[in-house]
Amino acid sequence: MKEKNPRPQEKRSELTCAEVRSLLFAYLDQEVEERIIYQIEQHRTTCPNCTKVMRSYRLVIEYLRRTEEEEVPEEIHQRLLRLID
Ligand SMILES: [Zn+2]
Numbered sequence: 001m002k003e004k005n006p007r008p009q010e011k012r013s014e015l016t017c018a019e020v021r022s023l024l025f026a027y028l029d030q031e032v033e034e035r036i037i038y039q040i041e042q043h044r045t046t047c048p049n050c051t052k053v054m055r056s057y058r059l060v061i062e063y064l065r066r067t068e069e070e071e072v073p074e075e076i077h078q079r080l081l082r083l084i085d
Contacts, residue, residue, distance in 0.1 A: 015043045020050050024057050025072075056080055 015023070020043050026032045027040050044051050060076055072080075 015039050017043075017047060017050055020044075020047075021053065024054060025061070028054070028057055028061050053080070 020040055023032060023036060023040060027037060030037075032040075044054065057080065060072055060080065063076075064072065
């Protein structure tokens with residue numbers, strides 16, 4: 001692939017909210033590459049909404065660890081999705 005168009009459009013290194021959202025569980029479980037972690041951290045500094053969502057996800061994950069459940073209960077998942085939109 002040869003792509004050297006210096007088009008100043010979207011910066012490919014920045015994640016959208018939707019992308020961050022889809023990566024959150026992996027991120028909080030530390031199952032993503034460092035590059036992705038960095039990008040999510042970057043996004044978080046500019047997006048209070050995702051920061052809020054991330055905090056909620058973290059609580060859920062802590063809850064799961066404590067209860068030793070393996071999956072997020074559907075109800076909680078739905079609530080999180082609603083929180084995001
Ligand atoms: Zn965001």
